[in-house]
Amino acid sequence: MTHPHRNQPLWWAFALHRVSGLGLACFLPLHFLVLGSALNGDAALDGVLAWTESGPVKLAEMGLVFLLALHLLGGLRLLALEFLPWRDGQATLAALAGSVSLVFAFIFMFNVI
Amino acid sequence: MNRADDTLAVEIWKGGTDGRLAAFEVPLRANQTVLDVVTWVQRHRDPALAYRFACRVGMCGSCAMTVNGKPRWTCRTHVAKVAVERHLTIEPLRNLPVIKDLACDMTVFFEKWQAARGRFEGRTTRHDEVVQLAPDTPARVAIDAGIECINCAVCYAACDVVAWKPDYLGPAALNRAWTLQNDTRDAGQEARLAAVAGDAGCHNCHSLQGCVAHCPKALNPTAAIAGLKRAVFRAALSGDL
Ligand code: SF4
Numbered sequence: 577m578t579h580p581h582r583n584q585p586l587w588w589a590f591a592l593h594r595v596s597g598l599g600l601a602c603f604l605p606l607h608f609l610v611l612g613s614a615l616n617g618d619a620a621l622d623g624v625l626a627w628t629e630s631g632p633v634k635l636a637e638m639g640l641v642f643l644l645a646l647h648l649l650g651g652l653r654l655l656a657l658e659f660l661p662w663r664d665g666q667a668t669l670a671a672l673a674g675s676v677s678l679v680f681a682f683i684f685m686f687n688v689i
Numbered sequence: 690m691n692r693a694d695d696t697l698a699v700e701i702w703k704g705g706t707d708g709r710l711a712a713f714e715v716p717l718r719a720n721q722t723v724l725d726v727v728t729w730v731q732r733h734r735d736p737a738l739a740y741r742f743a744c745r746v747g748m749c750g751s752c753a754m755t756v757n758g759k760p761r762w763t764c765r766t767h768v769a770k771v772a773v774e775r776h777l778t779i780e781p782l783r784n785l786p787v788i789k790d791l792a793c794d795m796t797v798f799f800e801k802w803q804a805a806r807g808r809f810e811g812r813t814t815r816h817d818e819v820v821q822l823a824p825d826t827p828a829r830v831a832i833d834a835g836i837e838c839i840n841c842a843v844c845y846a847a848c849d850v851v852a853w854k855p856d857y858l859g860p861a862a863l864n865r866a867w868t869l870q871n872d873t874r875d876a877g878q879e880a881r882l883a884a885v886a887g888d889a890g891c892h893n894c895h896s897l898q899g900c901v902a903h904c905p906k907a908l909n910p911t912a913a914i915a916g917l918k919r920a921v922f923r924a925a926l927s928g929d930l
């Protein structure tokens with residue numbers, strides 16, 4: 577008998593902020609792993625870089641850009657909410673952060689293709 | 690559903706936490722409130738049904754229940770506004786222990802009110818002059834925005850953080866603390882700030898605004914909590930905390 581009262585935009589903003597944060601945290605060690613492969617000579621790094629040229633990886637990169645932008649803009653909204661005087665319309669701001677992040681992701685996509 | 694056009698299908702929670710829903714058919718009336726429905730069931734179908742109310746005009750804060758999945762003040766909630774295809778599910782508030790049927794144990798809610806030091810602490814006696822609070826000062830405006838709370842615990846039931854972290858003081862108590870932090874006549878602000886800065890305090894709030902979405906008095910506990918966070922931050926910077 578629990579009734580979570582979650583169906584509202586700011587709950588989703590919170591969930592996406594969490595998920596994007598976790599996603600980025602998982603990506604970071606992989607990123608260092610790739611950079612670290614340069615220590616084993618340039619062939620190793622070039623091998624990985626060639627792999628990142630493939631379609632699915634490019635798509636995943638687009639997702640990464642989206643998560644990064646979302647976490648950045650969402651985080652700025654939260655910082656403003658906590659440190660500046662209160663401002664109404666937080667749901668609109670969260671939606672704005674989401675849409676701008678999507679735009680970033682698409683710009684990235686069109687630039688790399 | 691084979692139901693007469695002038696009736697409402699109502700399911701009401703019966704028992705404690707491990708209870709279940711019981712079905713009733715209730716006559717539809719013009720301008721009927723959810724509290725009217727519960728009262729009708731108690732008078733005509735189930736005299737043992739436990740629920741709370743007092744004022745019936747949205748002042749006492751005792752009638753809050755979960756109506757079709759959302760926490761609401763039932764005396765001011767019209768059936769016409771919330772029934773879905775003439776159907777209502779009425780359950781006790783979330784995040785509080787159920788005593789019986791629709792009556793929750795509010796003890797924790799009020800204990801947290803005290804833990805957040807949500808009471809005025811005066812510094813003057815009856816022999817002193819009455820202190821004026823000018824209505825247009827920012828502090829007084831901040832108090833006005835939060836002062837109309839009726840302690841209904843609707844926000845407390847709506848808050849996910851309370852569900853995740855049962856120690857969390859919750860939106861109502863923190864909202865009250867914020868109004869007192871802005872009250873220049875209050876003498877307990879240092880201790881109150883320390884109380885709301887603790888582990889169970891304002892920093893737990895994720896600003897999801899479930900409280901704002903559901904508060905029947907249209908208050909904004911999230912803004913109050915953000916105010917407390919800033920006050921704690923300032924006090925920590927200046928070494929006062
Ligand atoms: S804004 Fe804070 S207090 Fe209000 S429901 Fe969300 S977490 Fe709870």
Ligand code: SF4
Pocket residue numbers: 837838839840841842843844845860861864903904905906907908910
């Ligand atoms: S802040 Fe609103 S929802 Fe919460 S107890 Fe007060 S009146 Fe009820």
Ligand code: FES
Pocket residue numbers: 742743744745746747748749750751752753762763764765
């Ligand atoms: S009965 Fe008093 S607020 Fe509903």
